[in-house]
Amino acid sequence: MYKYVISLLFVLTAFTSWSQLTPEVEKEKDSIVHKTAYGLRLGIDISKPVLEFFDDDYSGLEFVADYRISKSWYIAAEFGTEQERVREDYITAFSEGNYLRVGANYNAYDNWQNMNNEIFVGFRYGISSFDQTLESYTINSGSPEFIGDPIIVNRKDSGLSAQWLELMLGIKVETFTNFFISVSGSYKIMVSIDDPNNFQSLFAPGFNRIFASNTGFGFNYTLSYLIPFKKK
16 A cells, blocks of 8 residues: 555656646747848849840849848838830830839748748839930821831930839748849839920830830849848
């Protein structure tokens, strides 16, 4: 009988000791905080040099940057230069200039431990300064049988500007430590645009082709590197 009592007391003592230890272990596990890097990320949009390789009428270069200000929010900006020769049925025009887009991205992706990827929604305010040259035009007689020869003009209008808003959707993946690949698309709405005398602007750097609806689309494929300042 005494053996059973002693055994029971031993089991109860061990269980009590384990019960007192368990909260401390769990507390220790809960106290572990997984930190991620905060800093300045710089990069380049490689889709524009690729497009330039396949399209003789286009030339462009864009640099990108963002800075993380909280767990999910980033301040972001893009700066670039573009040239585009627009060829339509009766008009040929050449546009060139610089642009700047500024705004923010919100990361909707909940990363696992030691991951730093993004599925983001962004918004931008864009502004562009450019020149446009009306190279030639053909008088439209309304009949394909009476199309005249192109009239060479080469009239240049300088100091034109455009402003627009855009909504972005994209993904950003950390392929190596602090090195990221990103793909994004954007929907753009023109707010204001300067037109030359007796003509209209056909292309605005940073916005792309300008259609009658004053809306457009954009695409970016960027490579970037994070310069980490801190972790939290």
